[in-house]
Amino acid sequence: xxxxxxxxxxxxxxxxxxxxxxxxxxxxxxxxxxxxxxxxxxxxxxxxxxxxxxxxxxxxxxxxxxxxxxxxxxxxxxxxxxxxxxxxxxxxxxxxxxxxxxxxxxxxxxxxxxxxxxxxxxxxxxxxxxxxxxxxxxxxxxxxxxxxxxxxxxxxxxxxxxxxxxxxxxxxxxxxxxxxxxxxxxxxxxxxxxxxxxxxxxxxxxxxxxxxxxxxxxxxxxxx
Amino acid sequence: xxxxxxxxxxxxxxxxxxxxxxxxxxxxxxxxxxxxxxxxxxxxxxxxxxxxxxxxxxxxxxxxxxxxxxxxxxxxxxxxxxxxxxxxxxxxxxxxxxxxxxxxxxxxxxxxxxxxxxxxxxxxxxxxxxxxxxxxxxxxxxxxxxxxxxxxxxxxxxxxxxxxxxxxxxxxxxxxxxxxxxxxxxxxxxxxxxxxxxxxxxxxxxxxxxxxxxxxxxxxxxxxxxxxxxxxxxxxxxxxxxxxxxxxx
Numbered sequence: 001x002x003x004x005x006x007x008x009x010x011x012x013x014x015x016x017x018x019x020x021x022x023x024x025x026x027x028x029x030x031x032x033x034x035x036x037x038x039x040x041x042x043x044x045x046x047x048x049x050x051x052x053x054x055x056x057x058x059x060x061x062x063x064x065x066x067x068x069x070x071x072x073x074x075x076x077x078x079x080x081x082x083x084x085x086x087x088x089x090x091x092x093x094x095x096x097x098x099x100x101x102x103x104x105x106x107x108x109x110x111x112x113x114x115x116x117x118x119x120x121x122x123x124x125x126x127x128x129x130x131x132x133x134x135x136x137x138x139x140x141x142x143x144x145x146x147x148x149x150x151x152x153x154x155x156x157x158x159x160x161x162x163x164x165x166x167x168x169x170x171x172x173x174x175x176x177x178x179x180x181x182x183x184x185x186x187x188x189x190x191x192x193x194x195x196x197x198x199x200x201x202x203x204x205x206x207x208x209x210x211x212x213x214x215x216x217x218x219x220x221x222x223x224x
Numbered sequence: 225x226x227x228x229x230x231x232x233x234x235x236x237x238x239x240x241x242x243x244x245x246x247x248x249x250x251x252x253x254x255x256x257x258x259x260x261x262x263x264x265x266x267x268x269x270x271x272x273x274x275x276x277x278x279x280x281x282x283x284x285x286x287x288x289x290x291x292x293x294x295x296x297x298x299x300x301x302x303x304x305x306x307x308x309x310x311x312x313x314x315x316x317x318x319x320x321x322x323x324x325x326x327x328x329x330x331x332x333x334x335x336x337x338x339x340x341x342x343x344x345x346x347x348x349x350x351x352x353x354x355x356x357x358x359x360x361x362x363x364x365x366x367x368x369x370x371x372x373x374x375x376x377x378x379x380x381x382x383x384x385x386x387x388x389x390x391x392x393x394x395x396x397x398x399x400x401x402x403x404x405x406x407x408x409x410x411x412x413x414x415x416x417x418x419x420x421x422x423x424x425x426x427x428x429x430x431x432x433x434x435x436x437x438x439x440x441x442x443x444x445x446x447x448x449x450x451x452x453x454x455x456x457x458x459x460x461x462x463x464x465x466x467x468x469x470x471x472x473x
Contacts, residue, residue: 127281128318128377132332132384133308142331146322 007191014193018185022197025181030205032098032177033164039103040163041156044110045149051111052118052140062111069108075169077101082173094173106163113155117148150220157213165206178202231290232257232419233278233388238287240273247273249443250287255388260420262430262451265440266466271423274440275390278421279303279310292387308336311381315393317373319365325352325376326361329383337384351383352376355409371402375409382413389413391422427470431455439463 047066051059069077081090082097092100121144129139171180182198231254240248248270255261263271276282278289280296280303289296296306319328326348333344352358355375365373374394381389391410395403407429414420414433424430430437430451437454439446441462447454458464 122318124314124316124318125320128312128314128320128380129331130304131279131281131307131310131312132380133304133336134332135304138335142335143320147320150322 009192009196011191011193014185014189014191015197018181018189018194018197021181021185022178022194022201025176025178025198026201026205028095028170028175028177029167029201032095032102032167032170032175033205035099036102036106036164036167037160039099040106041110041160043103043107045114045145047107047111048114048118048148049140049145051115052144053137066108066111069104070112072105074101074105074163074166075172077104078169078173094170094175097173098167098170098175102163102166102169105166106160109159109163110152110156113152113159114145114148116155117150117152118144120151121147153220154217157216161206161209161213164209165202168202229256231255232292233421234288234290235274235278236288236290238274238277238289239285240270240277240282241285246285247443248277248285251440251443251445253438253445255419255421257387257419258417259435260414260422260433262434262437263421263423263440264425264427264430264437264466265446266469269440270443271440272392275392275421275423278388278390279307279312281312304336308332308384309387311384311386311389313374313377313381313389313391313394315396317365317370317377317397319373319377319380321365324362324364325357325368325379328365328376329380332380333383347383348379351379354382354412355379356405369402370398371405374398374406378406378409378413386418388419388421391420391424393423393425395424395426425470427455427467439466441466 047062051062053059078097078101081092081101082094085092085097118140125143125147126139129143130136134142167177168179170177171183174180178198178201182194185194186192233253233255235251235253238248238251239246251270251274253261253274263274265271273282277284278291284297287297291306291310294301294306296303320331323331326345329348329351330344333339333347334341339347349358349361352361355378357372357375357379360368360372360376365376368376378394394410395406398406403426407426410420410422410429411433422434434451436448437451438448439454439458439460439462446462447458447460454463455467458467
């Protein structure tokens with residue numbers, strides 16, 4: 001029993017053979033994850049800022065965007081971009097389709113989280129800043145947003161981790177990331193060890209990210 | 225103080241309603257340069273609302289407010305320019321928690337007045353020195369006592385060299401032993417000739433430092449006069465009832 005477990009899940013021969021492939025997959029996964037984090041959080045912050053300007057022509061589309069992309073499963077969005085796009089003349093690689101769909105998902109959540117942060121900054125902060133002659137946008141940018149971002153960090157790190165993990169979805173659109181390479185290796189070797197390797201590879205990437213998020217939450221917590 | 229000179233702040237027929245409920249029923253008030261006007265009255269009498277209309281943190285429903293010759297309620301007036309000349313100090317301090325004391329004081333200097341960082345730092349440090357807190361310039365608000373926070377807030381307003389300072393219950397959120405330090409700064413400002421309008425329950429300070437005391441009740445100015453008159457010979461029953469209740473006699 002134990003020998004079978006080892007043979008199938010922790011087979012060193014197989015592991016050694018497919019290590020380079022899993023390693024390449026890790027690089028693609030990291031590349032995707034970094035792009036998604038920057039695009040998603042940046043876009044989310046920008047949208048929250050624009051929404052806070054209280055121009056209806058902007059804030060309505062932002063709210064609708066955020067609601068739709070929080071509701072849609074990212075896999076559905078990804079498959080639409082990748083498989084349905086070509087029918088209307090939009091062709092993109094699986095990598096780009098994954099980057100876009102997950103960035104939009106993260107942006108939608110991040111916008112809502114930043115927005116909640118903006119709302120939770122007290123009215124007194126607005127009044128103090130405006131009373132010194134700062135304009136609305138200046139007050140938002142210099143006084144309110146820095147505090148809102150700080151309040152947003154714990155929920156934001158959780159959501160960021162949740163969305164970046166979904167880069168595994170890219171395996172369905174032919175991106176050679178960790179899971180896709182592991183599945184291919186598993187098929188060729190008729191052995192499930194590559195899947196164990198994939199799980200370990202994800203842990204190697206995401207455990208430090210989780211630890212980093214803890215550090216950030218601690219670092220930016222208000223000292224009272 | 226001379227009250228014959230042109231008032232630096234004039235409120236005329238000010239009405240203010242919140243959601244259809246009128247809280248100010250036509251207030252007239254003129255404040256002379258360098259005057260310290262103290263507004264007292266029961267809670268809900270409209271004194272804070274009156275003060276907050278003076279820099280349009282509250283939008284007047286009708287009436288006119290003229291500050292240093294500018295009708296601040298006029299459509300053509302850029303309120304952000306007007307506010308540079310009107311400092312405000314709040315009950316809850318409202319310091320920016322993510323900035324140091326100096327950062328709090330210099331923000332508007334650089335972003336509103338367009339001063340260079342070096343110049344803003346120089347002005348900001350001078351303002352902190354005036355409130356006795358230069359040694360705390362690097363401290364963040366959560367590292368300061370309530371009294372110190374309020375003095376930084378005063379420095380933040382002072383740094384812009386306002387023509388008028390509005391104080392909205394500046395000591396109400398403070399522990400009793402910290403009130404004195406804030407009042408001392410306000411007394412010092414009065415001596416240096418700042419025009420001040422103060423909403424507060426510090427009756428002793430009103431007696432000592434005010435040029436004029438205004439008693440408000442139910443959205444109207446009931447009576448006004450020099451402190452010794454209001455506190456010792458009030459003309460209206462409502463005034464004496466209020467003063468008895470707060471022990472101001």
